Amino acid sequence: MTVAPPRSVGRRAALAFLLVPPMAWLVVAYLGSLAVLLVSAFWSKNAFTGAVVHTLTVDNVSRLFTEDVYRVVTLRTIGVAALVTACCIVLAVPLALFMAKVASPRLRLALVVAVTTPLWASYLVKAYAWRVLLSPEGPLQWGTGYTPGYGLTATVITLTYLWLPYMVIPVFAAFERVPDNLIDASSDLGASDGATLRRVLAPLVFPGIAAGSIFTFSLSLGDYITVQIVGGTNQLLGNLIYEKITNNQPMAAALSLIPLxxxxxxxxAMRRTGALENV
Incomplete structure (x- = not known):
């Protein structure tokens, strides 16, 4: 019979001391709340008193598939999240490429600061700033004579601005990890800039794009404040869930299962591409 050395026991105790609090928080607070959410989606509401009835029923879940309003809002929300993600990719890739491979160290630092500084500003301040900018009588109208006003277009523009740093940072890090000699070798072999970008850089940078898209897609999918500020009457799932919380909590829980x-x-889907394994 072997006895573990005291030093080994002490290391295990220290490791357990460090890991138990965050793991307990994850299991109890996060996974526990998701379990309660899942169960409450199968409760119902008393039509007369408005109280929650703790009796299992599938009515709330079945309404998600049978009522047109929920299907329309779900498709609209996923479409907006996908469009915001695509816009962030289009804007982030050239910016991150310039920052990582073209800009001087001083300019690179300035651009990194410029990209990350908006993250320190208040979410509401940024959203209301775009509300003023996109107003029918706002600065955009004065300067260009055109403004999209409030609606889904304004929502996509504002969400793209809000979540763009979450795409730029991982893509920039992915470009920085690409050795410069690979680009030089591609050029020496006669490849054009476009071919180098497609065949050399794109496969190596794709994990960063995949990581950034997880942030932009998930954050857009669950957002409801921006829609209330600049979205006009167009509702996404977040707004519908927020509305149902006040008068039908079981239905709000059922709706929350859609973005989850x-x-x-x-x-x-991202894992099946193998991109996340290389991030």
């Missing part, structure tokens, strides 16, 4: 399921499926 969408995020899980998106993560599995």
């Amino acid at each position: 399921t969408a995020i899980v499926l998106y993560l599995f």
